[in-house]
Amino acid sequence: MIKELTKGVFKENAIFVMGIGLCPTLGVSTKVVNALGMGAGVIFVLICSNIMISLLKDFIPNKVRIPAYIVVIASFTAVVEMVMQAYTPGLFRTLGVFVPLIAVNCVIFARAEVFAGKHTILPSILDALGAGIGFTLGLLVIALIREVLGSGTITLFPLGSFEGVIDIPVLINSPVRIVGLSAGALFVIGFLQAFLNWYIAKKKEVK
Amino acid sequence: MSYVAIIITYVFISNFVLTQFLGMCPFLGVSKNVESAVGMGFAVTFVATMASLVTWMIQHYILVPLNIVFLQTVAFILVIAALVQIVEMVLQKFAPPLYKALGLFLPLMTTNCAILGVAVIAVRANYNALESFTAGFACGVGFLLAIFVMSTIRERIATEDIPKPFRGIPIAFIIAGLMAMSFMAFDKALLKNLIG
Numbered sequence: 001m002i003k004e005l006t007k008g009v010f011k012e013n014a015i016f017v018m019g020i021g022l023c024p025t026l027g028v029s030t031k032v033v034n035a036l037g038m039g040a041g042v043i044f045v046l047i048c049s050n051i052m053i054s055l056l057k058d059f060i061p062n063k064v065r066i067p068a069y070i071v072v073i074a075s076f077t078a079v080v081e082m083v084m085q086a087y088t089p090g091l092f093r094t095l096g097v098f099v100p101l102i103a104v105n106c107v108i109f110a111r112a113e114v115f116a117g118k119h120t121i122l123p124s125i126l127d128a129l130g131a132g133i134g135f136t137l138g139l140l141v142i143a144l145i146r147e148v149l150g151s152g153t154i155t156l157f158p159l160g161s162f163e164g165v166i167d168i169p170v171l172i173n174s175p176v177r178i179v180g181l182s183a184g185a186l187f188v189i190g191f192l193q194a195f196l197n198w199y200i201a202k203k204k205e206v207k
Numbered sequence: 208m209s210y211v212a213i214i215i216t217y218v219f220i221s222n223f224v225l226t227q228f229l230g231m232c233p234f235l236g237v238s239k240n241v242e243s244a245v246g247m248g249f250a251v252t253f254v255a256t257m258a259s260l261v262t263w264m265i266q267h268y269i270l271v272p273l274n275i276v277f278l279q280t281v282a283f284i285l286v287i288a289a290l291v292q293i294v295e296m297v298l299q300k301f302a303p304p305l306y307k308a309l310g311l312f313l314p315l316m317t318t319n320c321a322i323l324g325v326a327v328i329a330v331r332a333n334y335n336a337l338e339s340f341t342a343g344f345a346c347g348v349g350f351l352l353a354i355f356v357m358s359t360i361r362e363r364i365a366t367e368d369i370p371k372p373f374r375g376i377p378i379a380f381i382i383a384g385l386m387a388m389s390f391m392a393f394d395k396a397l398l399k400n401l402i403g
Contacts, residue, residue: 020232022235023320026231027228070284070285071284074280074281074284075281077281078277078278078280081280097229097324097327101320101323103323104284104319104323109318181391182225182226182387182391183384183387183391186381186383186387189380190377190378190380193377194370194377195372197373
């Protein structure tokens, strides 16, 4: 059972291993807080849609399963949109078009098609949680690299006396601006994937 | 905003793929050879143009009058899915050569975030019907331009000796990054100089 949870986090990590869900990854990874918000939204939609689809799998005819999945996922996305707009309007504005685009996120769709449509409710929840955490983790790594190098800060939620922004000593005065721009996002993810390929190849050699 | 300004904005200044990262999956997935890349580019242009017009009508004639704007995402996706289906059938019946060329790519369009993206962006920017139509067309052309350039580069690079860890997707990302850098030359100042 635990395997369903962990496989999505590492072995089948959506961003680095499967290479899906890239549009939001590149688009919202300018700040750590955006990555966290996006990750939370995706995890919520993933779990809800996986529950719904695994419950409905015996009622949905096989031929119309794709449109049915789309409707389920889009409905939960609309919920996320409304909640975000009401409680975190600032985050909703910065994430912009990427909030409604959760509806066409390939990660969610892949989990529905590959897993939830064939399994019972409990494994589906664990699977969704694993895939969601894996996606958020990947997003977080990219956002951390981009924000620290690109603007020399780490932006989190303001909490009590903590303002929510951590400054990195040297980098804040002379950040590597390109990493924060759109070209930088593509470079960061390209080099990270190359590093991962190199690391995996090396590990195999040792064995 | 004038129509020329909309076209320049969505083709160059905020190119959908290279600056907004919409439509990244087909951009990387279908850019291995020029022929299929151009096919995909035209399919996106076609569907994006139609979709942005139809979603504008849905928004202003159905969602706003009935006060159910919160259903926007669901409505748009369903409309786009239906539209893709209709386009597919019409092409198959009346323009078989075009259907043959685009056929493979059309079903992928429903979950292409560039299509839903341009629909949402056009609605949020408060465009009128013709402006939405233009924006959809321009975003498609921007996608076509980016994927065409990408595919020609990747065809050449296929025969080069690339370090092993970089082969495949990583080098594609780095190429895209370099392309994005060159597109940084197009900014708002360009628009001002051209149109005033």
